[in-house]
Amino acid sequence: GAVVSQHPSWVICKSGTSVKIECRSLDFQATTMFWYRQFPKQSLMLMATSNEGSKATYEQGVEKDKFLINHASLTLSTLTVTSAHPEDSSFYICSAGGVATNEKLFFGSGTQLSVL
Amino acid sequence: AQSVTQPDIHITVSEGASLELRCNYSYGATPYLFWYVQSPGQGLQLLLKYFSGDTLVQGIKGFEAEFKRSQSSFNLRKPSVHWSDAAEYFCAVGAHNFNKFYFGSGTKLNVKP
Numbered sequence: 001g002a003v004v005s006q007h008p009s010w011v012i013c014k015s016g017t018s019v020k021i022e023c024r025s026l027d028f029q030a031t032t033m034f035w036y037r038q039f040p041k042q043s044l045m046l047m048a049t050s051n052e053g054s055k056a057t058y059e060q061g062v063e064k065d066k067f068l069i070n071h072a073s074l075t076l077s078t079l080t081v082t083s084a085h086p087e088d089s090s091f092y093i094c095s096a097g098g099v100a101t102n103e104k105l106f107f108g109s110g111t112q113l114s115v116l
Numbered sequence: 117a118q119s120v121t122q123p124d125i126h127i128t129v130s131e132g133a134s135l136e137l138r139c140n141y142s143y144g145a146t147p148y149l150f151w152y153v154q155s156p157g158q159g160l161q162l163l164l165k166y167f168s169g170d171t172l173v174q175g176i177k178g179f180e181a182e183f184k185r186s187q188s189s190f191n192l193r194k195p196s197v198h199w200s201d202a203a204e205y206f207c208a209v210g211a212h213n214f215n216k217f218y219f220g221s222g223t224k225l226n227v228k229p
């Protein structure tokens with residue numbers, strides 16, 4: 001199957017700094033990418049839907065100025081957590097798909113963010 | 117190595133028929149288990165989850181799943197399928213500290229009238 005690479009898998013940062021997470025489709029063009037967040041003992045929460053070349057669509061309650069999403073190419077979407085705070089510590093995961101995958105989604109391996 | 121297997125890529129059932137989607141996992145400890153559904157153009161929606169306790173879990177939209185430790189399985193079932201259930205279904209396994217999450221490759225469900 002298609003491969004989605006998410007980097008980094010683990011990041012620790014100081015409060016107030018920004019962190020960028022990359023989601024790459026390695027062998028297909030992803031017209032759509034989804035970003036999710038998971039809190040302990042809860043399900044994945046959809047944060048935003050990213051379509052290549054256009055602004056991301058954020059779910060209700062997700063601060064778009066805090067979680068900046070850029071989908072500048074058909075193989076790369078980035079999530080930047082700006083001015084991170086300890087409450088932003090969480091597990092973030094992306095998924096990608098498109099015409100090339102018959103709209104089937106493939107998932108990255110996730111990023112564990114810890115903000116000190 | 118941890119993994120989640122959904123052996124059926126596509127399944128077609130008639131409306132009103134029963135449904136079972138298979139999920140097997142390989143994990144070093146008792147995992148947290150999830151079933152998600154994805155409709156075209158939309159993100160994942162949680163159907164149900166298992167953390168502990170009763171191994172038969174009830175979810176939304178009439179779905180249920182049963183955790184069988186001896187078989188390392190967490191199959192999803194529905195007694196009577198509706199046309200609106202046509203979608204792709206993902207089984208997932210989460211580590212207890214929620215720093216790892218593994219998805220199956222998905223099963224696409226088609227519903228015949």
